[in-house]
Ligand SMILES: [Zn+2]
């Protein structure tokens with residue numbers, strides 16, 4: 001007999017302080033994956049997470065992912081943590097993903113408090129590195145299982161988990177692991193759906209479900225001229241200057257309003273019809289939201305739908321900078337010898353790094369040829385990833401939607417399925433259905449390896465500052481978010497598709 | 499009775515090793531003016547130079563130039579060294595300028611030998627920091643005076659010198675000093691001409707006299723958008739990106755062939771007529787020279803005259819880089835919040851920073867307005883200096899020309915004036931008359947403060963690498979250059995204008 005939602009929800013409320021204490025323990029482990037000197041802390045975090053999930057009855061396997069090279073040294077990768085609990089063929093099998101490594105953080109970067117000491121602010125913010133990205137969400141799953149373990153309650157689904165310690169540093173070794181374990185007999189064999197809690201609400205008010213991510217193609221435009229940097233007094237107006245060529249080339253890529261000028265790139269994406277525009281119109285969002293988060297009145301449009309579509313369903317091209325040119329303060333009269341312009345395109349379906357590359361190559365080569373410079377030019381593709389969009393009408397999303405809404409009536413509906421009485425709402429709000437402008441590459445890995453629906457179900461708010469100083473998770477997001485993740489499992493369990 | 503050129507020239511040959519030893523002593527004092535930790539060495543160099551010139555009979559005054567702020571600390575400026583020898587109203591009074599500070603140098607920068615140990619290479623190169631810029635030329639004057647002192651010979655001119663220790667760091671305090679001492683009763687009162695030996699031959703073969711310098715106007719284009727750097731995934735195609743605006747703005751400044759696109763700037767300079775083109779046609783220079791020194795076949799033209807005019811008598815505009823954008827290796831998907839594009843224009847008469855600024859301002863403001871961006875834009879002028887061109891028909895240049903040529907017949911002519919017989923040639927070559935593409939601001943200071951002709955009479959070759967690693971001065975340039983400076987004084991003394 002599955003557990004009762006009411007008892008679970010009460011348990012979460014009653015144990016809120018203990019859950020925060022546990023988050024504090026997790027934050028105190030400095031599991032920075034991008035800094036070799038912290039690598040032992042990432043190992044420690046892998047062990048800590050494993051022990052926590054073992055303690056609530058999950059069978060755990062720590063998987064050695066081998067070695068990698070970072071900052072010129074060979075390092076052992078932190079072990080991924082795979083877990084399973086339940087194998088009932090009458091239940092759905094849910095795979096959850098999260099990561100236990102964090103971004104670097106130093107008090108001197110501008111933190112108001114020690115980044116590795118979780119600080120509870122009077123306004124309810126839990127401040128600390130990893131609080132929101134992604135230790136809080138991982139503990140949300142743990143807290144849910146805690147209830148079932150402590151109260152000897154059966155889970156409404158078969159539970160699988162995959163937690164990694166290299167997400168903030170390229171997820172090295174994860175793709176191979178996921179592909180291997182997705183095969184028959186593998187750890188993920190029989191998984192019916194995936195839930196990833198590692199992104200954010202669009203704002204600070206309304207929960208979201210996320211069904212799309214943009215891909216990325218990153219390029220370098222290399223222009224090489226003289227054998228070494230030259231002095232502009234001696235060589236100005238005697239030789240072709242690489243910076244002149246590069247700046248002119250970079251100016252042909254995108255206009256001031258974000259329109260991509262590389263022929264064919266914008267055209268690959270269908271224009272949104274009235275129906276599709278409605279998807280963006282209903283979102284809880286306004287121009288003041290984007291301007292507040294950018295910190296300046298610089299939105300490309302005063303039409304909220306245009307701005308949201310620009311972020312979610314249109315490609316974008318950003319010029320990031322120039323390697324090799326003068327970048328310091330002051331006035332250096334150098335003619336740089338070799339300069340590399342960096343830009344990237346955020347991709348949306350049907351774009352892929354593979355089908356966009358020929359368009360980019362044709363454009364920049366033709367534009368460089370037009371210049372008639374004697375300098376040398378070469379396009380370099382640095383890395384890329386495909387975009388991802390999934391079906392929001394899938395039962396996985398319906399379950400998450402019902403759980404997020406968790407109005408009195410939805411709790412009542414669940415309660416009636418599990419023959420208990422309703423008692424409280426979680427968010428009592430229809431979630432916004434969003435697409436992220438950025439990438440979470442593991443989403444695509446799971447979608448392709450398992451061939452099942454993947455849902456992004458974030459816990460934190462849009463202002464959590466995941467990779468910034470003073471990262472926080474609101475107490476209510478942590479506690480209600482724990483309820484949300486647990487209730488989502490009930491909703492999945494209650495859906496009849498098997 | 500003035501000294502004999504023959505005896506002087508013989509003396510220089512006979513004392514070459516001693517002169518090289520003295521240069522070695524000078525190079526061993528690490529008088530780096532741009533690094534606070536070497537400041538005491540610059541003081542030491544001021545004292546050393548003072549003592550050397552006192553030892554050859556020059557009356558010396560070390561002038562306190564006060565303090566300045568560098569790298570956040572208040573530092574005493576190195577004392578300038580003023581010297582005088584002779585006050586005969588029947589002789590011309592020559593003021594020579596040089597500097598005894600040097601550029602930074604570390605073995606680890608790529609020097610083949612310790613930069614502060616003068617190393618005599620088998621090919622005759624004297625390698626060491628300051629060998630060519632500018633300790634060698636300063637010692638050229640010292641060596642000349644040494645002869646007159648040792649042999650109790652009268653100088654053919656009244657000698658004045660001004661040596662400073664801050665040239666490589668903005669010549670702080672020098673302008674005020676020169677203006678003060680140029681007034682009646684000042685140290686430079688009565689000076690008839692100035693000779694500065696602090697630049698280079700156009701190539702490695704032919705001595706030059708330099709009669710022009712380009713000026714400089716350095717600008718920053720500041721574009722400010724969001725309150726902080728943004729993530730291109732989240733904000734790409736939702737806000738106006740400062741980099742997009744800046745790159746477009748920078749692309750409107752200069753074309754790939756060096757033509758300045760700011761309306762009016764190129765137009766200020768008269769087109770060269772046939773007569774003027776001849777001045778460049780006669781110079782010992784070829785396209786392969788510019789391509790050899792640039793290290794690549796990237797000359798803007800295959801016409802030597804066009805290339806030389808581009809460097810010497812046309813303004814040039816170089817794009818140096820961008821402050822605030824991503825400049826490292828790798829692929830960072832940042833939208834930089836505030837970016838500053840750096841560019842400078844080398845100026846030629848009648849251009850000045852003052853008369854070019856309104857053209858630049860009008861252009862960039864109009865181009866930015868055309869963009870229609872909501873970001874903020876501001877033009878900032880960092881620093882500037884006027885160009886300088888002087889009259890090559892002045893007796894100061896004629897004297898230097900005769901001295902440089904120093905063919906048997908010219909030595910004979912001098913010898914006949916001084917009633918001695920000719921004996922040897924120095925370079926035995928007509929010098930090239932050049933204009934430098936860069937700036938030597940003190941030239942203009944002397945020209946304006948004294949109202950007399952200023953001559954640039956370089957000692958070193960075009961490949962000396964003044965501000966680079968492995969700076970050198972060829973032994974022959976040091977020794978023949980010493981003869982040249984001394985013979986120049988004889989030539990000035992022999993000219994009858996008083
Ligand atoms: Zn994350």
Ligand SMILES: [Zn+2]
Pocket residue numbers: 597631632665696
């Ligand atoms: Zn110098």
